[in-house]
Amino acid sequence: MAVVFESRVKLNEDRTSWCIELKDTVDDRVVICNSLQEYQDQMKELGDDYGGNIDEVKWSKDDDVPFHFMDEIRQGMANIQAEIEEKTGEPLISKEKK
Numbered sequence: 001m002a003v004v005f006e007s008r009v010k011l012n013e014d015r016t017s018w019c020i021e022l023k024d025t026v027d028d029r030v031v032i033c034n035s036l037q038e039y040q041d042q043m044k045e046l047g048d049d050y051g052g053n054i055d056e057v058k059w060s061k062d063d064d065v066p067f068h069f070m071d072e073i074r075q076g077m078a079n080i081q082a083e084i085e086e087k088t089g090e091p092l093i094s095k096e097k098k
Contacts, residue, residue: 009061
């Protein structure tokens with residue numbers, strides 16, 4: 001069984017900020033994350049049910065999410081990745097071409 005999560009960037013109800021809807025497709029649990037820290041915590045919590053082994057995260061966004069919010073999320077995710085790689089001394093994503 002492949003463990004696949006779906007992460008969808010949406011606007012919050014007030015439409016002045018973003019949130020990420022995180023869905024575990026194995027059991028259809030859905031959590032709403034209003035920050036990247038919350039997303040990271042929820043990803044770990046949901047992933048712990050599978051021994052931390054998540055096969056894939058599929059990203060999407062609603063059409064009305066402005067570019068500057070996506071840029072903020074991308075930069076934040078890159079910062080988190082760099083922190084993790086610095087702590088572990090290993091890349092999170094393989095740079096090898098298949």
